[in-house]
Structure formats: structure tokens, C-alpha cells
Amino acid sequence: MKPATTEFTPINFQNTNLPDSTLLKLYRGMLKPRLIEEKMLILIRQGKVSKWFSGIGQEAISIGVTMAMQEDEYILPMHRNLGVFTAREIPLFRLFSQWQGKANGFTKGRDRSFHFGTQEFKIVGMISHLGPQLGVADGIALAHKLKNENKLTAVFTGEGGTSEGDFHEALNIASVWDLPVLFCVENNGYGLSTPSSEQYRCKDIIDRGIGYGMEAHQIDGNNILEVFTKVSEIAESVRENPRPVLLEFITFRMRGHEEASGTKYVPDELMNEWAAKDPISNFKEFLIENNILTEEVNNGYIKEIKAEIDENLQLAFDEEIIVSSESEELNDVYQNFEYQNFEENKEVKNIRFIDAIAEGLKQSMQQHKDLVLMGQDIADYGGVFKITENSLHDFGKDRVRNTPICESGIVAAAMGLSIKGIKSMVEMQFADFVSSGFNPIVNYLAKVHYRWNQQADVVIRMPCGAGVGAGPFHSQTNEAWFTKTPGLKVVYPAFPKDAKGLLNTAFNDPNPVLFFEHKALYRSIRQEVPTNYYTIPFGKAAFLQEGNEVSIVTYGAAVHWAMEALLDFPDLSVDLIDLRTLQPMDIETVFNSVKKTGRVLIINEDSIFGSIASDIAAQIAEGCFEYLDAPIMRLGSMETPIPFTQNLENQYLPKNRINEKLKELIAY
Incomplete structure (x- = not known):
């Protein structure tokens, strides 16, 4: 079933045994992200929000799936899953701060929209490349199995994302390893402007489950009761019997891929048909008809949510523009690592x-x-x-x-x-x-x-x-x-x-x-x-030989080539430095050596252009220029792919050119 060809009928909300309180919670859960989005669309026109990926019309999926999950189970959402974040009750001012690049967001202004994760709320946001998060869900689910936790993980993608190799890799891994993952595909008809008919040729996305030996279900993504009840049932089963399940939610994207895109490529009649299947207005009508919701209660919900939105928006607007130092930015690239030294034994x-x-x-x-x-x-x-x-x-x-x-x-x-x-x-x-x-x-x-x-x-x-x-x-x-x-x-x-x-x-x-x-x-x-367990710190080069006439800087197999070459230079006083780690690099040791010898040859096995040798040479030129008695010299492999035949490979590698390069350096 594809949105572009669906026969439309009113949403059929089957009678369930769900208590009225749950039905109202589901309705209010959908209403909240809708009202936030309507406010965001105003703010984006005012230039107060830089970009927005609308999920209007798809709220039933995010809310239904999230409410079917346990609070300590991870969810990996996409651009259009605002309901995941609101259903997990993330404070709105933090979301608004995130979208404005403020400090109370989750990324210190370093990434936008939903490109973040939070361990506190067990949400792992996407990256723009879409596919890798599917494999990340596999890893989280594998951890549940290894820890003997009866938990599952839910990960979202769109029908366009199912064309990526990562989708197929993740489903195959999950199937082979029996990982408790719900792969939630929101089939909303278009990948940006490309319709489903140009994205895949199987009849339905759930058909792909067959190829992976995977259970698969197609669900009306605009029917909140169907989403919640079916996902709840499947989730409980997966917790007891860990396995992956492919879920295809049929829905539609009522606005552009992002607001600047528009929807001119969508036929008007299709847009009108899906507008009639709006998950919120239809469910509201169902609740009122069954005397579960009144207009007065509904208006109260709207008033409360809008007040919450306005209050939290003001908190975000009042927050100072984020300021960061160069040292803070650099320090946050890596997790802090306190190196613990384990000494070598004598055996x-x-x-x-x-x-x-x-x-x-x-x-x-x-x-x-x-x-x-x-x-x-x-x-x-x-x-x-x-x-x-x-x-x-x-x-x-x-x-x-x-x-x-x-x-x-x-x-x-x-x-x-x-x-x-x-x-x-x-x-x-x-x-x-x-x-x-x-x-x-x-x-x-x-x-x-x-x-x-x-x-x-x-x-x-x-x-x-x-x-x-x-x-x-x-x-x-x-x-x-x-x-x-x-x-x-x-x-x-x-x-x-x-x-x-x-x-x-x-x-x-x-x-x-x-x-x-x-x-x-x-x-x-x-x-x-x-023989024992011992450690060596990163970022500390090793002196294999010390001298005062020439510095040779290298690593890997080239270290041994240099040692062999130096046998032909018994009278040459050489600092031979094995870098051992390239990031972090012990550039201080290199600088001190070059300042002492005034001559340096940098050898790597890689071809020279764009290599480690080139970068070290540039740093030496900046940091040691006044100490140099000769040009910085580099030696690497030929600028070709690596050939197979031995004589061609020998010609390719720099091993047999070290002596010649050293003589050139000494003679300068």
C-alpha cells in the first residue's frame, strides 16, 4: 500500500479496552507537538527559527510508539518525530534552546534541530546521513541482550532512507543476531520531492522483511489507536522473545521536506485526501462522539499547552546567546581520558x-x-x-x-x-x-x-x-x-x-x-x-637512536626501512624518531630534535600528497624555520595505487629511495 495510490476511507477507530484516561493521554500527546509546530511555523516566518522539518499529520506514529515503550528503553527518532521528545517530557525550554543554539539545549550550539541525544531521556538523535542510526539501534539492542535485560529499542527512518545501504545492513545484523529492535519506517509518500514509485519497486516496504527472515507489520500511521495498541502488543512480545520487527507506518507528509521546500510537487487532490485523514481531528471527533472528550476539555488542553509553549519560549528567548572559549571547544572534541599507567614486569x-x-x-x-x-x-x-x-x-x-x-x-x-x-x-x-x-x-x-x-x-x-x-x-x-x-x-x-x-x-x-x-x-x-598487562601512553614518540646531524621522523614499517638504511651510514649522527601515535602526535619531540640537528627527513609509506609527512613538514616549517640548515625533505610512495607484482610494488614503495634522499639532505 503506497500513499500515492491509496483508496481513502475514514479512519476506523476500533473499540478497544483502553481506559478513557489513556485515550485522553494519547490525544493530548498528539495535540502538544501539533501546537508547538504551528508556533514554530510562525517563528520561522519571523526569522526566529532557522530551519524546521515539519511532522504535521504524522503525530500518531511518534506518540503511539513512544507511549508503547518503557521509559528506560531507547528511541532513535528522525526530523519529524517531535512527539518522541514531548512524550518523553523533555522540558520545552530545553528544546526551544536547542533549536535556537542556546546553552540550555543539548549540543552547546554545535548542532541543530533533533541532531542530539540525551541519556537522561533515553533518546538518541539522528545525524544528517540518516542510515547509521539504524546500526546504532542494533548496538543498543545487542547491549540489552548481553546484559540480559528484557528491553527493546525503537529506531525511525523514512521510506526514502530504506534505499540506503545502512538500512539493509542494520536489518540483516538484527536478524542474524536476533536483536530486539523495532525498525519503524514512516512511509509518507515522498523522499523530499521524489515519490515512492521512484524510490523502490516492491509493493510494500514490509515485503523487505521476507528477505531478512523478519517479522513485518503494516500499520495505519494516522490511526493513533492502531499504532499504540499494535506497537504495545509487539513490544511486549519482543521483550519476552527478543527479535527484530519491521514496522511500516502508512502516513503522509503535509508540508515540505523542510519549510523552504514547499509542496508544489504534490497533486492537490492527494493533499486534500490526506488532509481528511488528519490523525488529530479524526481522533478528536471519535472521542467526542463517544463522550470521552468535550469541547470544553479540549479547549482547556489547548489553553494549557499554548501557555506552556509561550512560557518556555520566553525562557529560551531570554537566554543569553551562547559564548564559548577556544579551549572549551577544543577540550570537548574528546572525552577526558585519565591515563593509568600499568608498569611492565621483568618477565x-x-x-x-x-x-x-x-x-x-x-x-x-x-x-x-x-x-x-x-x-x-x-x-x-x-x-x-x-x-x-x-x-x-x-x-x-x-x-x-x-x-x-x-x-x-x-x-x-x-x-x-x-x-x-x-x-x-x-x-x-x-x-x-x-x-x-x-x-x-x-x-x-x-x-x-x-x-x-x-x-x-x-x-x-x-x-x-x-x-x-x-x-x-x-x-x-x-x-x-x-x-x-x-x-x-x-x-x-x-x-x-x-x-x-x-x-x-x-x-x-x-x-x-x-x-x-x-x-x-x-x-x-x-x-x-x-608478559604482563601493561600500558604505554598515547602522544609519546620513541627515540630509537639519538644524534645531532639529522632527524628522521617516521612510523610503522618505515621505521624498519630507516633502520636498515642507516646501516649504510655508520658515521652519521642521527635522531631516529618513531612517532608511534599520529593523533595525538608528539610534535614537541619532533621540534626539539629538528632544532638540535637542523636537518629533517620525514618518511611515510603513504604517497606524499596529503600525507602525515606533509602535515609534519608544514608544522616544522612554521615552528622551526629559523633552525633549519636544509629544506625539509619528505619521502613516500609513488602517486599511484599500490601494484600487485613484486617488482612494481618494490618500485612503488619508498624503501629503496631512503639512501638517496639522505645523501641529498646531508649534501645540501
Whole structure:
């Protein structure tokens, strides 16, 4: 059933056993967001509100679903779900302050409209990219299962949003894992101006539930009694028997996608037909006919709500324009992390890089009893590199989880786990594949603390790098994609000892950490590594060699290339610096070294343009210019994708050009 072709009949409010008090609560619940919206439309014309996404005509869905939920169950709403916020009884002045970018809002003026979350009211607002919140709902629901809580999560999207890959990934994950999620699709006929007939070709959206082995129901989204009773019944069943359910609410958007859009693309007759199915006026008539509501009581509701709106609007208008300092803005990008140092013991064993990662994972799983590992083939198979080979036996399938091939959905699910206070790790099978999960990393995990003070307690492990003949899609070292994004931390060790200690720190840090592990080092580098659980702080570079003639700054596999190259320069006095972490970066150590030597070569495996080397060079030029005795020199891979054949890969990498570059630097 699609809105553009529906045969219209009056709303049929079936007789229910609901008490009159509940019926009146449902009616008043719908009336409140409608009256707020009518006021907002006046304010937007007056220029007092910058933007508005109207949900007029769709109130029954937000109110019915929210009232069917328990107060401590999370709801993830969209632009047009004002009723979710009012039904959860968020003080109106806080909502009005949010929309005006005032301090009493939820984002300190950093984001607008409903782009916020609040743990107090168990609401997690959307981001403009729509899709990731569906996966976040999966993560919250997974946390309910792991904690043995008989709770569910409801997440909203529109019929247009069901075209996004995140929708399909989230439904598949929820189905495979039997997650208690209500996927609420508001089918209002148009995605901005594009009608449903141009959005999908299945007859109904609920038909998609078949492909995921998922229960699905179509509900009249303008019938508040049908919404409330059916969702209440389904919700109670899901709490007892956890599973995902797809709900398609048939409704219509009576105003533009946002107010500036208008509705000229909607045929007048269709608009008139849906206006006749207004959920509030129809329900009001039903209540009056059944002697449940009187005009006097209704007028009293309107008077009370309008007074509440005016009073709270004035509070928001009277609030001072938000003022923030540069330090406050910068400090809020990351969750505060009090580093706790765990000392190394004297007992060591000589292990490979890959063994150090596996050991760090195991000891962190023991340290954090609810830490969850997720990734493709990481359970029984142990991962493609066998790092988690024994984890399933040691920690069980709840905490070591094979995932479908859907990077975006799993990263979003990790965000949902963090909302419920559970740490998680996502293993990208290869760092290259992170491009399929890029959006939730850079737009959700990275920004969520800055936006509404919610931590993203997620570690993403990134097996990366060339030198193993794996070609363009399994060999990239793509750290620069993420060091550019405020809110992410980026770690890139070169030695087993550092890898273990830094990985332990990554799991202690409540911020999102991308942990790069060079595949060519996995089985080629060995070191004496302490056997106990220990940590190494972020933002502290390591001196591998100290001198006073040249500074070499590098990280990852390039550290070992530099060490090998320096064997040909036995008389050269060199500061060899292994950065270890790229965000935060120990630029102070770099500056001090360059000021001492006057010459610097920065090496990274990535191609140079837009690389870490380029950014370090720019910082040195600004901070150490007067100390330089030669140009800042950079060395990286060729400006091509990474080739497969060994001789082409050798030519691509900078490893065999280090000596030449050093000679050029020394001779200047």
C-alpha cells in the first residue's frame, strides 16, 4: 500500500479496552507537538527559527510508539518525530534552546534541530546521513541482550532512507543476531520531492522483511489507536522473545521536506485526501462522539499547552546567546581520558608482532569484562591473520562475534554498545575495507562527544600496508584519512612491545581509536615483550637512536626501512624518531630534535600528497624555520595505487629511495 495510490476511507477507530484516561493521554500527546509546530511555523516566518522539518499529520506514529515503550528503553527518532521528545517530557525550554543554539539545549550550539541525544531521556538523535542510526539501534539492542535485560529499542527512518545501504545492513545484523529492535519506517509518500514509485519497486516496504527472515507489520500511521495498541502488543512480545520487527507506518507528509521546500510537487487532490485523514481531528471527533472528550476539555488542553509553549519560549528567548572559549571547544572534541599507567614486569618473552597484538587483546578482554570483539571470521576461524584464534574458546560467542560483511553497520553497532556503556573492538579484515564503514567513523564516532557529550568507546583494528604483494585493495596504509578528522585517535606501532602496550591503552581510552597494524610486520618482527598487562601512553614518540646531524621522523614499517638504511651510514649522527601515535602526535619531540640537528627527513609509506609527512613538514616549517640548515625533505610512495607484482610494488614503495634522499639532505 503506497500513499500515492491509496483508496481513502475514514479512519476506523476500533473499540478497544483502553481506559478513557489513556485515550485522553494519547490525544493530548498528539495535540502538544501539533501546537508547538504551528508556533514554530510562525517563528520561522519571523526569522526566529532557522530551519524546521515539519511532522504535521504524522503525530500518531511518534506518540503511539513512544507511549508503547518503557521509559528506560531507547528511541532513535528522525526530523519529524517531535512527539518522541514531548512524550518523553523533555522540558520545552530545553528544546526551544536547542533549536535556537542556546546553552540550555543539548549540543552547546554545535548542532541543530533533533541532531542530539540525551541519556537522561533515553533518546538518541539522528545525524544528517540518516542510515547509521539504524546500526546504532542494533548496538543498543545487542547491549540489552548481553546484559540480559528484557528491553527493546525503537529506531525511525523514512521510506526514502530504506534505499540506503545502512538500512539493509542494520536489518540483516538484527536478524542474524536476533536483536530486539523495532525498525519503524514512516512511509509518507515522498523522499523530499521524489515519490515512492521512484524510490523502490516492491509493493510494500514490509515485503523487505521476507528477505531478512523478519517479522513485518503494516500499520495505519494516522490511526493513533492502531499504532499504540499494535506497537504495545509487539513490544511486549519482543521483550519476552527478543527479535527484530519491521514496522511500516502508512502516513503522509503535509508540508515540505523542510519549510523552504514547499509542496508544489504534490497533486492537490492527494493533499486534500490526506488532509481528511488528519490523525488529530479524526481522533478528536471519535472521542467526542463517544463522550470521552468535550469541547470544553479540549479547549482547556489547548489553553494549557499554548501557555506552556509561550512560557518556555520566553525562557529560551531570554537566554543569553551562547559564548564559548577556544579551549572549551577544543577540550570537548574528546572525552577526558585519565591515563593509568600499568608498569611492565621483568618477565619477558621473545614474540612476534602478531603475537603481541593477540596477547594484548586477550589481556584487555580479561581487564574489561564486558569488552566485545566484532569482525568478519574472527570467531571459529580466528580471523584471516589468526589473531583471535583462541578468543572464542576463552571468552565465548557473546563477546567474540562473527559479523556479516557490512562494515558500516558493525561500526554503527559498536557506537550503540558504547551508548549502553560497553566497550567494543571492530576488526577491519583489511584496513582497505574501512572505506565501506567510513561514514559512521568520521561522521558519528568522531563527532558524537563534541556534539552531545556521548563517548564512542570503540577500537577499530586496521591491518594495513604493502610489502606482501596483496595489490591495490589489500595493501593501503590509509591513516591520513582519519588523522584529518577531529575526534579520532590514530595509533600506528612499529614494534611488538609498543603494539601490546598501546593496544591496552586504546581499550582503556573512552574515545574512538583507529589502531593500525602493518601486515608485513606481523610475522617478520620479533622482540622481548613483557608478559604482563601493561600500558604505554598515547602522544609519546620513541627515540630509537639519538644524534645531532639529522632527524628522521617516521612510523610503522618505515621505521624498519630507516633502520636498515642507516646501516649504510655508520658515521652519521642521527635522531631516529618513531612517532608511534599520529593523533595525538608528539610534535614537541619532533621540534626539539629538528632544532638540535637542523636537518629533517620525514618518511611515510603513504604517497606524499596529503600525507602525515606533509602535515609534519608544514608544522616544522612554521615552528622551526629559523633552525633549519636544509629544506625539509619528505619521502613516500609513488602517486599511484599500490601494484600487485613484486617488482612494481618494490618500485612503488619508498624503501629503496631512503639512501638517496639522505645523501641529498646531508649534501645540501
